[in-house]
Amino acid sequence: MVLPHDSFPLPEGVTGASVWVDRVGERSLVGRNQRGVEIPIGSGEGQVNPGELLKIALLGCAGMSSDRTLARRLGEDFPMRLWAHDESDAEQDRYLRIGEEIQLPLEGLDEKEVAAVVKVFGRAVAAACTVERSIVPGVEVTHRILGAEGEPPAEEDAR
Structure with missing residues (x-):
């Protein structure tokens, strides 16, 4: 387990699920987890901005949530992207909608x-x-799901 080792004391609430972000320059940060992963955060070359991180988190969660269910239908080593x-709404400075597309x-x-x-x-993502x-x-x-734009079947057809 990796934890920060600098002049800041660890907060009381640190758990195995805790992550942290360190400032490394002007509007430049590094996000870290306890498994030693580092994610450069910012708007420069080689960095991911917070909005992109939000979308990546959503996509990663959807992919992980649906993985086992899809593997039962598409095979253990199925590809998925x-x-x-x-983009965020400039006037409201927030995302009003995030549309995901899944390639299978x-x-x-x-x-x-x-x-x-x-x-x-859809069920796997909604549940997990x-x-x-x-x-x-x-x-x-x-x-x-790209390539599956037709009408959804009746409830009993999709079991």
């Missing part, structure tokens, strides 16, 4: 199977994505 494109190997699946993948993805559940309903988060 998740995207988030929306849907080739070879029939319409019912694709609909079932869409449904189980702590990040999304923490920010919704404050910001609309949508999910779209």
Whole structure:
């Protein structure tokens, strides 16, 4: 376990789930976790800005939440890529909507199977994505499985 080792004392509430961010320059920070991961935060080259981190957190949570469920339908080593494109609203200085797009190997699946993948993805994210559940309903988060844009089937068809 890695913890900061500098002049700041550890806060009382530090747990295994705690993360921290250190300032390393003007509007330049480094986010860290206790497993030794470092994420450069800022708007410069090689840095991720906080809005991007929010979207990455949502995408990562959706991917992890749906992984096992999708593996049962698509195979253990299925590829997946998740995207988030929306920008913050300049007037309100907040995200009003974050649309996610998910790329999955849907080739070879029939319409019912694709609909079932869409449904189980949505259910898995709704049930297990702590990040999304923490920010919704404050910001609309949508999910779209690319290549599965048809009408959803009746409830009994997607089981």
